[in-house]
Amino acid sequence: MNPVVSLDRVSVSYGRHHALRDVTTEFPAGAVGLLGPNGAGKSTLIKILLGLLPPAAGRVRVLDQDVAQAPLAVRARVGYMPENESHIPGMNAVTFVAYCAELAGLPRASAMQRAHEVLFYVGLGEARYRNVETYSTGMKQRIKLAQALVHDPDLLLLDEPTNGMDPGGRDEMLTLVRDIVARRGIAVIVSSHLLPDVESTCGHVVVLDRGAVVAQGPIAALKGKSGRVFELRVKGDEHRFAEVLRERGIECHGDEDEVMRVFVPGDHGSQLLFQLAAQHGMQVRHLRPSTPTLEDVFARAVGEDV
């Protein structure tokens, strides 16, 4: 199956700052998470996909179309939910969403009908005649999703879709995203710094750091085999012990309460950790096998250390 999005050696600069450096990657169909710390280039990448920013170099294809050559055709098939609060001023929800549908090319009558349907779908049916400016943060997130969906895109770009939402609203939003992908057949790219959100909705991730792709692939493959990851707490200088582990080719990353997450290559497992602790006079106070998580993938990719 063709990738939904492909980037070939794409670079973007803002003056001297390189937002994206020679990025080559593909986003398959389904839900793909776009991860990265602040300033990694996630939002820039989304704007490149929409054709809002011209890359300084490289080629971008979205839904089998070259973005540089046919930006309007691409945008007609893409829905974008921006990160920050945004709406068309002075409109109620149904007028706003219908207006967005018309801007995307739907005839007026169809746009109004779709607006009602989509507002019910995102859970704003009862509030659809209220002015958008009076909405709560969670409702504003939902209406941003509604305006992105109303013209029935083939690809949905969601930039921090659960930003500012309470736990209940967040769960509902993630359920919607899963439903859009699984039952409606729309490809979704979720840009988020909330790793649990991405893990619960996406099967594939692309991790950006300082404008470059540092990891990509199916989440399951990136996590690796379970049973080789341990939670470890030692009594003594854990920083020095972390250095010792690294010298032996064992990755370790910090966690809360001085607990390290340790990735032991091969089949040595816990025995090797006990041996090393004994050799360096450290007491192992806590050692528990753990399941690899997306946070581990992220931490390894962006090089977060103890």
Add this chain to the structure above:
Amino acid sequence: MPIHDRGYRRYAGSRVPGSLAWWVIARAGIVERLRDRRFLALLLFAWLPFLVRGVQIYIASSFPQASFLALDERTFRAFIDQQRPFVFFATIYAGAGLIANDRQANALQLYFSKPITRAQYVCGKLLILVVFLAAVTWLPAVSLLFLQTLLSGSLDFFSSHLFLLPAITIGSALEIGVAAVTMLALSSLSRSSRFVAILYAGITLFAAAFGRAVGAATGIRGWTWLSPQDTLTVVIDATFGVPTTASGTSVAAALLVVALLVGASIVVLARQVRAVEVV
């Protein structure tokens, strides 16, 4: 759709060409503004001079002893001038927030995530202002010409003043075009419509006062070009073929100033109207 099914459905209907997006923007803007009763009152108030002139036409055509009230090209020219305050207020009322409010609500990224171009967005916004300004200049002036022809009972006035319709159209277009493009450019510069309104009023009033003050201080009337309104007066007077009331600047120079003003406004719009703000 069954009433119980409120799930998401794919859309299988038709789509209209994206090139009509400017009309969608303009229509929405016009409808929204027409819901504002204060603005409607302003539009109605702007037709008062038309009523007065209408009565003048009626008296002049009905009573021979009042023939001194008969209309000529100077009357129509004066009428365009009389409408200028309404153009000023309508421009501020309907135009200040056109782009500023969108910037305030971060709406530009929503617009440009749809299949529309920046030119279509600007044209749509411009059309909103053009429609309302035409409703207070061109439409009453042309209606006045029609009324004159109707009440005179013959086509004599119309045929002897064939240049009036194009002169009204060109004069109104200049008045409307300069006001609309300038206001739209100013509106793109800020996130506050109030600030834009003050800026426009300041530029319009201050530039005129400054031009006249410098002219009076130096004794040279060539400073008229500093005032967009006086510059427009020179061009529109020439269009109607009447002696100008804002002498001091040649028609060619005035046209150049108008072109520069419009050009500068377009440059501002091209720089400011973007989905992505690079700081």
